[in-house]
Amino acid sequence: xxxxxxxxxxxxxxxxxxxxxxxxxxxxxxxxxxxxxxxxxxxxxxxxxxxxxxxxxxxxxxxxxxxxxxxxxxxxxxxxxxxxxxxxxxxxxxxxxxxxxxxxxxxxxxxxxxxxxxxxxxxxxxxxxxxxxxxxxxxxxxxxxxxxxxxxxxxxxxxxxxxxxxxxxxxxxxxxxxxxxxxxxxxxxxxxxxxxxxxxxxxxxxxxxxxxxxxxxxxxxxxxxxxxxxxxxxxxxxxxxxxxxxxxxxxxxxxxxxxxxxxxxxxxxxxxxxxxxxxxxxxxxxxxxxxxxxxxxxxxxxxxxxxxxxxxxxxxxxxxxxxxxxxxxxxxxxxxxxxxxxxxxxxxxxxxxxxxxxxxxxxxxxxxxxxxxxxxxxxxxxxxxxxxxxxxxxxxxxxxxxxxxxxxxxxxxxxxxxxxxxxxxxxxxxxxxxxxxxxxxxxxxxxxxxxxxxxxxxxxxxxxxxxxxxxxxxxxxxxxxxxxxxxxxxxxxxxxxxxxxxxxxxxxxxxxxxxxxxxxxxxxxxxxxxxxxxxxxxxxxxxxxxxxxxxxxxxxxxxxxxxxxxxxxxxxxxxxxxxxxxxxxxxxxxxxxxxxxxxxxxxxxxxxxxxxxxxxxxxxxxxxxxxxxxxxxxxxxxxxxxxxxxxxxxxxxxxxxxxxxxxxxxxxxxxxxxxxxxxxxxxxxxxxxxxxxxxxxxxxxxxxxxxxxxxxxxxxxxxxxxxxxxxxx
Numbered sequence: 001x002x003x004x005x006x007x008x009x010x011x012x013x014x015x016x017x018x019x020x021x022x023x024x025x026x027x028x029x030x031x032x033x034x035x036x037x038x039x040x041x042x043x044x045x046x047x048x049x050x051x052x053x054x055x056x057x058x059x060x061x062x063x064x065x066x067x068x069x070x071x072x073x074x075x076x077x078x079x080x081x082x083x084x085x086x087x088x089x090x091x092x093x094x095x096x097x098x099x100x101x102x103x104x105x106x107x108x109x110x111x112x113x114x115x116x117x118x119x120x121x122x123x124x125x126x127x128x129x130x131x132x133x134x135x136x137x138x139x140x141x142x143x144x145x146x147x148x149x150x151x152x153x154x155x156x157x158x159x160x161x162x163x164x165x166x167x168x169x170x171x172x173x174x175x176x177x178x179x180x181x182x183x184x185x186x187x188x189x190x191x192x193x194x195x196x197x198x199x200x201x202x203x204x205x206x207x208x209x210x211x212x213x214x215x216x217x218x219x220x221x222x223x224x225x226x227x228x229x230x231x232x233x234x235x236x237x238x239x240x241x242x243x244x245x246x247x248x249x250x251x252x253x254x255x256x257x258x259x260x261x262x263x264x265x266x267x268x269x270x271x272x273x274x275x276x277x278x279x280x281x282x283x284x285x286x287x288x289x290x291x292x293x294x295x296x297x298x299x300x301x302x303x304x305x306x307x308x309x310x311x312x313x314x315x316x317x318x319x320x321x322x323x324x325x326x327x328x329x330x331x332x333x334x335x336x337x338x339x340x341x342x343x344x345x346x347x348x349x350x351x352x353x354x355x356x357x358x359x360x361x362x363x364x365x366x367x368x369x370x371x372x373x374x375x376x377x378x379x380x381x382x383x384x385x386x387x388x389x390x391x392x393x394x395x396x397x398x399x400x401x402x403x404x405x406x407x408x409x410x411x412x413x414x415x416x417x418x419x420x421x422x423x424x425x426x427x428x429x430x431x432x433x434x435x436x437x438x439x440x441x442x443x444x445x446x447x448x449x450x451x452x453x454x455x456x457x458x459x460x461x462x463x464x465x466x467x468x469x470x471x472x473x474x475x476x477x478x479x480x481x482x483x484x485x486x487x488x489x490x491x492x493x494x495x496x497x498x499x500x501x502x503x504x505x506x507x508x509x510x511x512x513x514x515x516x517x518x519x520x521x522x523x524x525x526x527x528x529x530x531x532x533x534x535x536x537x538x539x540x541x542x543x544x545x546x547x548x549x550x551x552x553x554x555x556x557x558x559x560x561x562x563x564x565x566x567x568x569x570x571x572x573x574x575x576x577x578x579x580x581x582x583x584x585x586x587x588x589x590x591x592x593x594x595x596x597x598x599x600x601x602x603x604x605x606x607x608x609x610x611x612x613x614x615x616x617x618x619x620x621x622x623x624x625x626x627x628x629x630x631x632x633x634x635x636x637x638x639x640x641x642x643x644x645x646x647x648x649x650x651x652x653x654x655x656x657x658x659x660x661x662x663x664x665x666x667x668x669x670x671x672x673x674x675x676x677x678x679x680x681x682x683x684x685x686x687x688x689x690x691x692x693x694x695x696x697x698x699x700x701x702x703x704x705x706x707x708x709x710x711x712x713x714x715x716x717x718x719x720x721x722x723x724x725x726x727x728x729x
């Protein structure tokens with residue numbers, strides 16, 4: 001028997017078979033062995049499938065006719081067709097035609113074929129279908145409620161899963177089609193058709209039904225997704241469809257089998273649906289960014305992604321299918337690289353600590369991370385960082401060009417890309433008003449394929465890091481014996497790929513840097529400040545300054561990573577190199593000696609720069625974010641406000657000189673800028689303390705701080721305030 005095209009209307013009474021064995025289809029009967037009707041179930045996945053299916057049917061009757069997938073079934077000698085595959089679609093079409101008949105008030109002589117659709121799964125489902133034919137809804141309220149309120153509807157039917165699903169579907173159909181006036185006419189004129197393949201003499205045993213229908217299991221989102229994707233590519237190019245679609249169940253299934261989620265269900269570890277969809281969403285983002293678009297606010301629903309990038313109506317859809325194929329295929333043949341699977345390949349490249357001939361990353365198996373975690377559990381939002389997207393793209397680019405890039409080039413180029421990613425937090429962005437991903441992916445591809453930077457590229461990685469990477473390429477080419485020392489320094493936890501704070505000219509100091517940061521970091525901070533000011537001014541605010549911190553690593557990272565957002569990096573570099581030049585190794589004793597020597601010198605000479613107070617008093621170094629406020633650091637260096645939050649002043653902020661003298665009376669309401677007493681309050685300027693009347697705010701007294709002609713204290717202002725406050729007790 002051959003495949004024929006039919007609508008739900010004309011399939012009844014149609015003839016099938018050869019002339020000598022012609023059979024007329026009289027009835028469609030869903031057998032007992034089939035699962036319950038599932039398209040009306042209530043859960044997130046089914047809701048999406050139902051919505052999309054009904055949207056497709058709506059477009060078919062309002063815009064362009066549609067042909068659904070194949071329906072297979074056996075027709076017996078009495079003309080009863082038993083669906084082997086297609087039960088869900090047939091039931092939905094039955095409900096849609098019932099709705100159209102009632103909504104358009106069609107004569108029963110035209111709709112009598114609806115009585116020829118029945119369920120054997122349960123007597124209740126069969127009886128419900130028969131009762132439904134005779135019922136005329138008012139359409140004044142929800143159809144399901146109106147049906148349940150009928151005398152012919154027993155309450156126990158509400159427990160039947162097929163009937164429950166049908167009621168949900170009828171309400172959904174009403175929501176979608178209620179404004180389609182000529183619905184029945186459209187259905188009669190073949191707006192919705194499907195291919196029907198009769199199957200004869202197959203011996204429809206229970207085993208066959210179980211095999212083909214997975215009894216008791218609703219169709220998965222992935223099955224609907226794959227069917228929709230196949231429909232689109234067949235509309236575009238049948239030959240390419242024949243090449244690509246088998247890979248879903250063969251090469252690509254084999255690729256993802258290693259990464260299937262064990263889950264908790266009986267068969268949860270036997271499918272790779274979620275893994276496929278996660279990687280599919282990564283590929284869609286690649287397509288999005290290559291097109292210069294932003295993914296911000298864009299849907300991550302897999303069916304929406306099909307519409308956006310793979311619909312046969314879209315001009316570039318064929319190109320996108322080729323991208324999909326390449327990005328899957330590139331991981332499939334690891335044996336040509338000498339590995340059994342992607343995990344082994346990635347383990348040969350990456351390490352979570354410094355290793356020779358490897359690139360240090362936070363997580364080695366980026367491919368597994370992608371297929372498990374690219375989108376959240378609802379599949380709505382990406383939770384894979386953009387930096388990881390770029391790194392995975394770099395690997396896919398290499399795999400697609402592996403014939404022209406050898407393993408040593410791969411390691412060097414992946415290291416460069418990784419360094420750029422780790423030092424371009426501000427630059428890696430896909431906001432609609434600041435989308436740089438197209439340029440970043442192109443720059444990544446250029447590096448991986450050719451090993452060079454194209455200077456004309458705009459919206460690229462961090463300009464300082466690009467400049468450093470270019471210098472390092474030349475340096476390694478000229479000094480290959482120094483490459484490992486350079487890479488080891490790059491992998492230090494406080495440098496993370498950027499070594500400008502030390503510099504290629506001082507690469508011989510790298511071991512000393514490692515030694516330095518095995519010491520107490522507060523002592524490192526004090527030793528550095530004893531040599532010079534290492535703080536950096538933020539360009540974003542100009543009033544906020546970055547200092548070191550013994551409690552938060554990010555403070556050191558901000559100091560040691562050159563950025564367009566800070567001023568003073570070169571001075572920090574000079575101070576650090578000065579300290580590293582003083583000893584071949586460091587410990588806390590050596591560092592304390594440097595700081596103590598500076599303190600003693602200041603006290604012996606009676607010269608007290610603001611750095612003296614910073615080193616002597618730990619309150620200047622609270623171990624938080626290392627942030628401080630200066631209104632005018634150059635001219636008023638003593639007017640310093642310590643910030644205990646990352647960005648702004650708060651109730652926890654304080655002027656350290658006041659706080660040290662009498663922290664119990666710091667006025668939190670004034671964000672630590674006053675000492676508050678019953679009758680007065682004390683503030684500080686660059687060269688004095690001022691005492692005001694609490695009630696009238698009038699200046700009562702000024703306590704001048706002696707300074708030299710350079711504006712540097714020649715007396716300890718903290719001790720002076722303490723003496724003054726003691727005298728007032």
